[in-house]
Amino acid sequence: MSALNELTIAEARDAMRAGKLSAVELTEACLAAVEGAGALNAFVHQTPDLALEMARAADHRIKAGDGAAMTGIPVGIKDLFCTRGVPTQAASGILEGFRPEYESAVTQNLWDAGAVMLGKLNMDEFAMGSSNETSVYGNAVNPWRVGETALTPGGSSGGSAAAVAADLCLGATGTDTGGSIRQPAAFTGIVGLKPTYGRVSRWGTIAFASSLDQAGPMTRTVRDAAIMLGAMASADDRDSTCTDLPVPDYEAALTGDIRGKKIGIPREYRMDGMGAEIEALWQKGADMLRDAGAEIVEISLPHTRYALPAYYVIAPAEASSNLARYDGVRYGHRARLGAGDGIVQMYEKTRAEGFGPEVQRRVMIGTYVLSAGFYDAYYNRARKVRALIKRDFDQAYAAGVDAILTPATPSAAFGLGEMAGKDPVEMYLNDVFTVTVNLAGLPGISVPVGLNADGLPLGLQLIGRPFAEAELLNHASVLERAAGFVGRPDKWW
Template identity: 80%
Template sequence: MSDLNKLGLAEARDALRKGETTSVALTEACLSEIDGAGALNAFVHNTPDLALEQAKAADARMSADAPSLNGLPLGIKDLFCTKGVASQAASRILEGFKPQYESTVTQNLFDAGAVMLGKLNMDEFAMGSSNETSVYGDAVNPWKIDDRKLTPGGSSGGSAAAVAADLCLAATGTDTGGSIRQPAALTGITGIKPTYGRCSRWGIIAFASSLDQAGPMTKSVRDAAIMLEAMCGHDPKDSTSVDLAVPDFEAALTGDIKGKKIGIPREYRMDGMPQEIEDLWAKGREMMQDAGAELVDISLPHTKYALPTYYVIAPAEASSNLARYDGVRFGHRAKLDQGDGITEMYEKTRAEGFGDEVQRRVMVGTYVLSAGFYDAYYNRARKVRTLIKKDFEDVFAQGIDGILTPATPSAAFGLGEMADADPVQMYLNDVFTVTVNLAGLPGISVPAGLDANGLPLGLQLIGRPWEESDLLNLAYALEDRAGFVAKPSKWW
């Protein structure tokens, strides 16, 4: 078989089980592609020796009843701690950090037989929507329409670029305010954020603990179902991990959504929304109706408060979580002048170790948590978050099975184009996605079309809590109707 790296998880799994190829051949095809894709800056810590060792072990145990991901090569976002392999969260402050433990999600993937090709680029500490805050430099979108380099989205930009460019069969991502779904939409791939608590957060470097959730970034909805099942499971090491049986997500993909009620929230018709996004959303509604679903106009009245609420709660939690990076226990420590004490060490280390965006969010978070402002900002944001969650609960109580919205307010933009803009302009990229994190719901982005310039656009489906099976089936029907098969032309 040729072009092995272009296979999806389901195709590669079936080919392996039939003996049509080997894990070593698949892995070598991906490693070769990674070597030639330096221009994308997607992989930042390569692990070819480990990958081939895992591939050989997978080939040795290959059988019809081998684990679900046996022998399938994946990329791992640099936010996941991987034993003995650099895990930096794309930050200088974690330079040289090699954990002596494995995150629960990556351990689950390895237990399912997966092969790790290396670690993927991302925004520093997952803070960003364009992958421009990384200590490794920008990740680059494999889609290109002119001489500009385009963003792959963020924070899981390296994961999105690697999957879209066929450097790996699939990749892990994390989503705090849209960091799986937004880059998936901008690169023409599928990305699902499961219900909060479905995947363990243990061993994933924390940004905002009540919002962070891991998920797969894949070439199809079926692949997302296969990989998500392997990633999930109860973990006593994570107090927010829910002890629920993990369904067979792939078995749920029947494509039959007749009679399902799909909510169309009126509040997502934003002022100034590009016509192309509005048109795509209208096409999505037609596709769902064509598949037999019933469309229902719904209201999520507190949506307009979602972004300000998110940008109070997430920085507040980041400020607390990042206090541990002090130059004492691990990672970077600044060189000190004679006479410097511990306060100067903290100050210099954090000033050198954290990039501008991380410093900005830590300062905002510290401010909203400070005496005198705690009630005015943080407590008020928590109350609004409860109202946003109740909006969704009320809608689902009316019998709505899923909600269809745009995934992003635009197609991919050029790297550097927002560098001098007000940071709030960048934050607006998360306008359609943050509500899902605030409410702890599952959401999926499915590629659904191209804009006038030929860049991919995605649609988002939001599901009921813990009902990823139904959500994936709705996405499967949408994917089938959209028939999106476009791929970026290779220029790198």
């Protein structure tokens, strides 16, 4: 059998139910792996005592015949989710020392299902970034590398992606505002699922852009993503945008049969400058789905070209509003004040010291586009573009398309520091294939499909109908099986 920490969620669940493995043994294996992976900087707050306590409770639950699919499964939690009594900083200096007195809806659902928390995971500050280089904890590092070059694990859920790819945990929570689950999943050769907006409660998850944020699972396989989503999702009256639709059995939906399904290939995603490897992989993915019995059709999403600029107006605008609450008054960092400083100076100094450069940049952009005289010119116009982007998808699905296949990222993982000093827009272009899904509120999943010439993983994205995660996961499982991706990073850490 593989090392215990290398098991998938499904394998570990089945072994524990069969009495071949205990949750404590599994948790100890993961804790040892975490302890030996400091070079990845994936875990930033470890909770070993709590993990073992939760594992012992899971073993009692399994022996009593009360185990759920996630019972006893060790997971990592992105630092954006509030966890009772455990530091929750959103990787920002402004929340230094903050220990919530409550659990987020997502983490509470996981604990109710019997999952085990190993600790909190690195991320871009307030989820703003595509490379995990804006974190107050320092860079998370991709377990994949080329020679001695340290690579980004992607962002903002970079710590989650690195931890899963390096077998430090069996699954991890991520959040996705413009691609922050799917892009790091593609960069690290794992599966990342962004559910439909409203499928998973946002309550207790520190907000970036409230109309775009959505939590989802990051796992090694599609089956694991199905299992973990089933535990994370729920109705929640505390989040007015959360749906009260029942949560399906996502794992049961993995029939592997997509005969007669129609898969759309959007012509607008064939962009100038797209790498030949990405284009070839996209064609290969379409051929795999065709061989499995699906019909491949070309579709048009004509407003795709406006998605990135619209996103980078809407998201900073919502961020500037959400982050106004961090002022040094109630919790977190407060600047040391000089003689004669008043409340205004305290706000200014606290926010200048507590927020990093990328967060400051986005808050300033957001405040600008919401200001008098510019609200209609920028923010309202971007909202209208967003409605057109959503309409493009609605029309494609109304025409009979069951899912849409696109690249997940424009390239494989790039080197840490490679974008430093460049125009920030170059970094933002990493989200070019993913932001449309958030703007339209749709579910999307990244599946590892192959390796580039340097031996780094590449992923493809499938986009589904609203609240059709079960069908989307089934499509993804077919793609996963056909691709047969088994690549793992060589252990150097």
